[in-house]
Amino acid sequence: MTHNLTLNQVNQDVQQCIQNCLDCHSICLNTAVTYCLKMGGAHAEQDHIRLMLDCAEICQTSANFMLRGSNLHAHTCGVCAELCQRCAESCERMGDDAQMKACAEMCRRCAETCRNMSMAMA
Template sequence: MGNRSSQVQGRQVRTEEMASTIMQECIKNCMECFQTCTSLVQHCLGMGGEHAEPFHIGVLQACSYVCETSSKLMLINSEFHSDMCRICADICIACAVDCEKLGPNDPMMKHCAEVCRRCAESCSKMAAH
């Protein structure tokens, strides 16, 4: 029975390590998305036109804020981090779609869309835990 118990404990430790790795990756992705969206606001305002319209700036800001909040909730291991990550994934996808629509030839907009999609994928994994 002792051998069985150590096998179960070993699996539990590996599962906890895997969950921790997924969380650390998600925190990193959320922080990168937060930084990218925050800096892109100024870029878009400088471009003017449809890039500076309230809807687009609002999506960038919402994405930035929710990514920052998600990372903070994961850092404190809040019981609400899964719910926030679910919302974060949805907002990140909306931001990626809007950036792709407005800036298919703009390297900064394309980069933001890639970062947002990576964050959304990571947050979707966290929401499942």
């Protein structure tokens, strides 16, 4: 299978990945700080909070790398995809919780576009 993408398609893919990273950064940071810490219990466990903050941070970094046109963005996107996947799994372990499900869903969307970006540019 060959990848004959036009510049416009590449730009659209990059723009979508940037937007997903920014959205994921926002929901992870907001959920960790304003929701999970207030909920307490499993929501506020150190490993879960750390993972959510790590996810938020790598999403911001990946977005910044793409916005700058860094030729290393495929590397940050690869790490971002892995962290987003782990964060989604951690959020889903919180059970039937609408906020955690929304966070997990955004993490999965971000993981998918970042994974595609890291493979496309590798």
